[in-house]
Structure formats: C-alpha cells, structure tokens
Amino acid sequence: MIRNISKTWIITLIIFVGLKANAQTVTLDNYYNQETKEDKIGNRISFHYLWDEKASSGFSIFGEAFKRNGAKELKTLSTAPTEAKLKGTDIFIIVDPDNLKDNPKPNYVTETEATAIAKWVKEGGVLLIMANDEVNADLEHLNLLTTKFGFTFNKDLILHVIDDQHFADGELNIENNPILKTAKTIFIKDASSIAISNSAKPILKTIDGKNVMVSVKYGKGTVLAVGDPWLYNEYVNGRLPAKYENDKAANDISSWLLKQTTKKD
Numbered sequence: 001m002i003r004n005i006s007k008t009w010i011i012t013l014i015i016f017v018g019l020k021a022n023a024q025t026v027t028l029d030n031y032y033n034q035e036t037k038e039d040k041i042g043n044r045i046s047f048h049y050l051w052d053e054k055a056s057s058g059f060s061i062f063g064e065a066f067k068r069n070g071a072k073e074l075k076t077l078s079t080a081p082t083e084a085k086l087k088g089t090d091i092f093i094i095v096d097p098d099n100l101k102d103n104p105k106p107n108y109v110t111e112t113e114a115t116a117i118a119k120w121v122k123e124g125g126v127l128l129i130m131a132n133d134e135v136n137a138d139l140e141h142l143n144l145l146t147t148k149f150g151f152t153f154n155k156d157l158i159l160h161v162i163d164d165q166h167f168a169d170g171e172l173n174i175e176n177n178p179i180l181k182t183a184k185t186i187f188i189k190d191a192s193s194i195a196i197s198n199s200a201k202p203i204l205k206t207i208d209g210k211n212v213m214v215s216v217k218y219g220k221g222t223v224l225a226v227g228d229p230w231l232y233n234e235y236v237n238g239r240l241p242a243k244y245e246n247d248k249a250a251n252d253i254s255s256w257l258l259k260q261t262t263k264k265d
Contacts, residue, residue: 023072024090024261028059030078031107032097032142049095049232051076056234059095061247065254066091080113086120090261094145095130096229099138108141118148122219126260128253130229133157133190149216149223150198158210158227161189167241172204172212179203179215179224179256183248187240188212191227222260224253 028051035048047053051063051074063074077085077092086092098106121127129146131137134155143152161170170189174180193210196202203224204213213226231253236246 024070024258025073025075025088026063026066026071026091026093026257027075027077027086027089029081029092029094030076031080032109032138033095033102034078034098034107035102049229054233056232056237056239058233059231061233061236062231062250062254065250066258069251069255069258071254071258080107080110081117081120082113083116083120086117086125089120089125091126091128091257092117092120093128093130094142096132096136097138097142099136101136106138108138109145110141111144114145114148117145118218121149121221121223124220124261126221126257127223128257129223129225130231131192131225131227132229133192133227136190137192139192146225149218149225150196150200151211151214151216151225152195152197153192153225153227154195156193157190158193158206158212159188159191167244171244172206174204177204179213180249180252181256183245183252185243186246186249187235187244188226188228188230189235191230194225194227222257224257 033049036044037047039045048057049059051059054060066074079085097109100106131139131142131153139153139155146152159170161167167187170187172186172188174184174186191212194214196211196214200214200216202211203215205211215222215224231246231250236250240246
C-alpha cells in the first residue's frame with residue numbers, strides 16, 4: 001500500500017515538473033516602445049504593440065497565438081530590463097524602439113541594458129527583436145544590443161509599399177523555411193534590412209538577397225530578429241488580401257519561439 005502511494009506521488013511529481021518546465025512566460029517590452037496618445041476625453045493613454053490592445057495597432061492577435069501554442073502567461077515590462085526583471089521570463093520581445101518622432105523623451109537602449117539582456121539570452125533566454133525602418137524606429141541604440149549577437153539593422157528601407165494598391169511590393173514567398181512552416185505567402189511593409197556577421201544566420205530574404213529575418217544561437221539562448229513589427233493586428237486580422245498568410249506566420253513564429261525555450265543544452 002505504502003509502495004503504491006509512493007509511486008503515485010513520484011508520478012504526480014514528474015507530471016508537475018514537466019508541466020512547470022513547459023509553462024513559458026512571454027514578456028513584451030513597453031519601455032523602449034512607450035508611445036501614448038490622447039483618448040476621447042483628453043487623457044494620455046498607452047498604445048501601440050500592447051497585448052491587450054485589440055485595435056489595429058495592437059498585439060492582441062499575436063498574443064493569442066502564443067497562448068494557443070502553450071504560453072502560460074503574457075506579461076509587459078514597462079521599466080528598463082535588468083537581469084532581475086528578466087528572471088522568470090522565457091521569451092522577451094523588443095519591438096520598434098521609440099525615436100523622437102514617436103516619443104519626446106524616448107528610452108534608448110544603453111550599453112548596461114544591452115549587456116544584461118545578452119547575459120539573460122546566454123543563460124537560456126529567447127529574444128525576439130522586431131525593428132522598423134530608420135524613420136520610424138531608433139536603430140542606432142538598438143544596434144548596441146544586436147551587435148552582441150552578430151547582426152545589425154541597416155538604416156535603409158526595403159519592401160516599401162506606397163498604398164493598398166501596391167501590396168505586391170511587400171510580398172514574400174516562403175519555401176522550405178525553418179521557422180515559417182505553414183505560411184506560404186506573407187506581407188511585410190517598409191522594413192529595415194539586416195547585416196550579418198559571426199554566427200547569425202539568414203531566415204528570410206527579399207528577392208534581391210537582403211536579409212529580412214535572421215536568427216542566432218547565443219550561449220544557451222536564441223535570438224530571432226525581423227526588420228519590421230509586422231505582426232500587429234492590422235496585418236493579421238484580414239485587412240490584407242486573402243493570399244497573404246500573416247496569421248499563419250504569427251502562429252509559426254510563436255510556436256517556434258516557444259520550442260526554443262526548451263532547447264537549453
């Protein structure tokens with residue numbers, strides 16, 4: 001009887017530990033991107049790339065993709081990232097860091113913060129960086145971080161789309177991609193290209209060979225970088241022509257990132 005009870009407790013403990021190991025927390029930066037706008041009654045409110053933001057500028061659909069693929073918790077970090085503040089986070093997302101155009105007092109990435117983030121990745125963290133073109137993001141300070149991983153965002157403009165009559169200018173066809181397993185044709189608009197050095201690897205290129213997406217293994221962790229914050233609601237909720245499968249891309253990327261959190265050998 002005692003032996004059976006012991007076996008039951010051991011099995012229960014194994015299941016509990018397994019569930020805990022696979023219960024990932026995804027934290028979204030709201031420090032480097034900290035945009036505000038005035039609401040209907042004159043109050044300043046946060047907006048742009050927020051988990052609970054269901055407007056076209058939000059990340060609510062991307063957040064649901066993480067949950068659908070098994071993420072335990074979606075969190076937001078509105079202060080400067082440190083080792084202590086990143087503890088307990090499995091995936092950290094930095095998107096479209098503010099420049100003076102977006103924020104009169106932007107929080108630029110510092111060398112101290114870049115070092116702390118890099119150390120967190122090296123110890124097993126998974127980092128997603130989604131930039132933008134130079135006009136709409138601060139790439140100069142962001143590159144203090146990215147150079148630690150062997151790549152930088154270029155101050156150029158690729159996949160430029162003038163208006164809705166020219167969706168094809170942002171079209172990318174996917175074939176045998178290691179991350180985008182189900183999305184076959186996607187749309188990315190007005191991105192920066194990515195220059196690679198060291199061990200960073202191209203994941204997605206334009207027709208003329210410019211890097212749109214790259215990844216790198218760094219210590220026990222992983223970094224994925226894209227030249228645009230392209231998975232916000234406006235471009236995954238059906239506004240695009242039906243041929244573009246950004247919704248599938250959101251699912252592919254969230255699934256892949258979550259899987260990387262278990263590969264810390």
